[in-house]
Amino acid sequence: MNNVEYPEEILESLEDYNIDIRDFLPGHGKGAKLLLDFNRISGVEQVEGVILKGREIENGIVADIIIKEGTKIEEPIHLCFGVNKETGVQEIFPRIIAEDNTDVTVQAHCSFPKANGLIHKMFGHFYIGKNCNFTYSETHYHGENSGALVAPVGYMYVGENSIFENNFTLTRGTPGKVKILIDIYAMKNSVIKSNIRAFGKCKKDSIRIRDSVFLEGENARSIIKMKAAAKDGGEVLMYGVTEGNAPRCNGHVECNEIVLGKGSICRARPFIRAIDPTSSVSHEASLGRFPQKWLDELQAKGLTEEEATQILIEAMLQEE
Amino acid sequence: MILETHDLTIPTIDEKCVIINKVSFGVKEGSIHAIIGPNGSGKSTLAYTIMGLNNYKPSSGKIYFDGIDITNMSISERANLGITLAWQEPARIDGLSIPKYISLGIKDKVNTKEIISEALNIVNLEPERYMKRNIDESLSGGERKRVELAAAIAMRPRLIILDEPDSGLDFIVIEDFLNIFGKIKELNMTILLITHREDIGMVADYGTLIWRGDSLMTDVFPKVMLRYCAKAGLKEFCKRKLFNGKQQCFDEDYIDKIFKEEQGQ
Ligand SMILES: Nc1ncnc2c1ncn2[C@@H]1O[C@H](COP(=O)(O)OP(=O)(O)OP(=O)(O)O)[C@@H](O)[C@H]1O
Numbered sequence: 309m310n311n312v313e314y315p316e317e318i319l320e321s322l323e324d325y326n327i328d329i330r331d332f333l334p335g336h337g338k339g340a341k342l343l344l345d346f347n348r349i350s351g352v353e354q355v356e357g358v359i360l361k362g363r364e365i366e367n368g369i370v371a372d373i374i375i376k377e378g379t380k381i382e383e384p385i386h387l388c389f390g391v392n393k394e395t396g397v398q399e400i401f402p403r404i405i406a407e408d409n410t411d412v413t414v415q416a417h418c419s420f421p422k423a424n425g426l427i428h429k430m431f432g433h434f435y436i437g438k439n440c441n442f443t444y445s446e447t448h449y450h451g452e453n454s455g456a457l458v459a460p461v462g463y464m465y466v467g468e469n470s471i472f473e474n475n476f477t478l479t480r481g482t483p484g485k486v487k488i489l490i491d492i493y494a495m496k497n498s499v500i501k502s503n504i505r506a507f508g509k510c511k512k513d514s515i516r517i518r519d520s521v522f523l524e525g526e527n528a529r530s531i532i533k534m535k536a537a538a539k540d541g542g543e544v545l546m547y548g549v550t551e552g553n554a555p556r557c558n559g560h561v562e563c564n565e566i567v568l569g570k571g572s573i574c575r576a577r578p579f580i581r582a583i584d585p586t587s588s589v590s591h592e593a594s595l596g597r598f599p600q601k602w603l604d605e606l607q608a609k610g611l612t613e614e615e616a617t618q619i620l621i622e623a624m625l626q627e628e
Numbered sequence: 629m630i631l632e633t634h635d636l637t638i639p640t641i642d643e644k645c646v647i648i649n650k651v652s653f654g655v656k657e658g659s660i661h662a663i664i665g666p667n668g669s670g671k672s673t674l675a676y677t678i679m680g681l682n683n684y685k686p687s688s689g690k691i692y693f694d695g696i697d698i699t700n701m702s703i704s705e706r707a708n709l710g711i712t713l714a715w716q717e718p719a720r721i722d723g724l725s726i727p728k729y730i731s732l733g734i735k736d737k738v739n740t741k742e743i744i745s746e747a748l749n750i751v752n753l754e755p756e757r758y759m760k761r762n763i764d765e766s767l768s769g770g771e772r773k774r775v776e777l778a779a780a781i782a783m784r785p786r787l788i789i790l791d792e793p794d795s796g797l798d799f800i801v802i803e804d805f806l807n808i809f810g811k812i813k814e815l816n817m818t819i820l821l822i823t824h825r826e827d828i829g830m831v832a833d834y835g836t837l838i839w840r841g842d843s844l845m846t847d848v849f850p851k852v853m854l855r856y857c858a859k860a861g862l863k864e865f866c867k868r869k870l871f872n873g874k875q876q877c878f879d880e881d882y883i884d885k886i887f888k889e890e891q892g893q
């Protein structure tokens with residue numbers, strides 16, 4: 309399936325992230341792919357070791373992604389959820405199962421360049437088996453009108469000895485209203501890394517994210533890094549939750565937020581709880597503006613304070 | 629004179645004390661001009677005020693750059709006129725790449741890449757090794773200071789203020805830094821060099837001695853250094869390390885005379 313019909317506006321919409329969605333289309337590269345154009349599946353590509361099945365429902369799809377035992381693939385499994393309309397409802401119910409001893413990356417692009425009253429909802433279940441290395445990355449673009457309402461919910465079970473990395477990025481364009489809930493359950497010896505980056509740019513932007521890790525297995529480890537900026541009346545609230553419920557587990561939550569301009573709100577709240585006496589959970593939060601010295605250093609190169617701030621925000625929200 | 633200060637007085641932020649007191653001096657275009665003085669004498673304060681940092685405003689006096697009164701200009705305006713500063717302790721910023729950082733001050737947006745490579749080469753950092761690194765904690769102290777110099781050089785300013793470029797460097801790399809200053813000079817930039825090291829200072833053409841906020845003298849560098857030693861009563865050091873051997877420029881009698889003058893006061 310080499311010629312997939314897909315709206316150009318969406319293919320090009322992640323330009324500011326330096327991403328060209330065409331590079332991920334069926335026919336390009338060796339990864340499995342599923343392409344959703346509003347509520348219609350417009351492309352699927354299978355690869356060995358991965359079962360990818362989607363079924364259209366009234367306002368969206370139900371999708372199953374199963375990575376078979378022992379499958380290791382370098383190229384990411386690509387999911388593209390695009391809507392090239394101003395309004396409408398897109399609902400996605402993905403179930404992702406990574407069987408034991410698998411090593412894969414799932415890259416999801418969620419792009420709504422024309423959003424103006426558009427609703428996107430996701431209700432995802434992830435089951436990661438034992439000894440896996442699983443990365444899930446979601447990059448979002450909601451257009452320039454603050455016109456999207458985006459509400460993803462994810463439940464993720466991470467099995468013994470597995471490494472799970474979760475990345476959520478929404479730093480370009482205007483987010484609109486965003487509400488994200490992520491619950492990750494970490495079993496024995498697993499390692500969880502969760503990176504969240506968001507940027508609210510005006511009064512109509514409101515982002516609320518709760519990212520929770522429950523360290524349920526002995527020696528499970530986790531680090532949540534949340535980075536956000538809010539300017540010109542934008543609002544970003546981030547809750548990083550970590551519970552240490554098993555012996556010798558270890559978790560850390562880090563929240564960094566920058567607030568610029570009148571009426572902008574950033575709130576970073578680490579909630580940590582250690583139930584097992586041998587567990588350790590810590591947090592670190594910084595809120596406010598950049599150190600004057602950083603601004604001075606950039607301004608001594610001829611940048612205005614606004615330009616310097618912009619560069620520093622980009623650096624802070626940079627993917628690692 | 630590319631830079632001149634006239635009776636510059638700089639108070640502390642709370643304006644309760646004076647750090648720099650009526651300091652006047654001039655820097656000749658194309659020269660290396662050293663500012664020397666003991667710890668706490670006000671050298672960094674003077675540098676920050678010339679650069680125009682937000683928390684460093686003179687209470688009286690004037691600063692002229694190329695004849696233009698820049699006393700009330702913002703830091704960015706001064707940078708755009710051709711002044712920049714390389715910090716004593718440059719910041720570490722996660723996520724900001726070395727090429728991005730160096731590119732910020734480059735006006736020629738067509739040949740940015742070449743200019744970055746050239747600047748990295750001047751400070752002896754191999755471009756291939758450093759293009760993908762960030763100016764974060766992972767750089768060693770010496771590497772970070774070299775990147776700071778490279779960023780200043782890439783801007784092609786007319787005046788570079790270097791606040792203790794030698795601090796934190798091993799003595800065997802000092803020679804390397806002396807070469808770098810030579811290359812900066814070849815690119816027709818003027819250097820205002822704040823330093824504690826007499827060997828680094830020796831590359832300077834001129835110097836100004838700052839002592840507890842007062843400027844005591846501005847002259848050719850050896851004379852300023854001699855006065856500094858005399859002020860501090862370091863006669864042996866002065867004879868042994870500074871004005872013996874190849875750097876000899878004063879006879880013993882002259883040195884004795886200057887020391888006597890200082891002690892007599
Ligand atoms: N708010 C303040 N209140 C009182 N004194 C201050 C204040 N801010 C700075 N100073 C003093 O001003 C003096 C000048 O400091 P500055 O950093 O300019 O010295 P320096 O010559 O660069 O020293 P060093 O060689 O150690 O780098 C110091 O003695 C410092 O303690």
Ligand SMILES: [Mg+2]
Binds near residue numbers: 671673716791
């Ligand atoms: Mg200093």
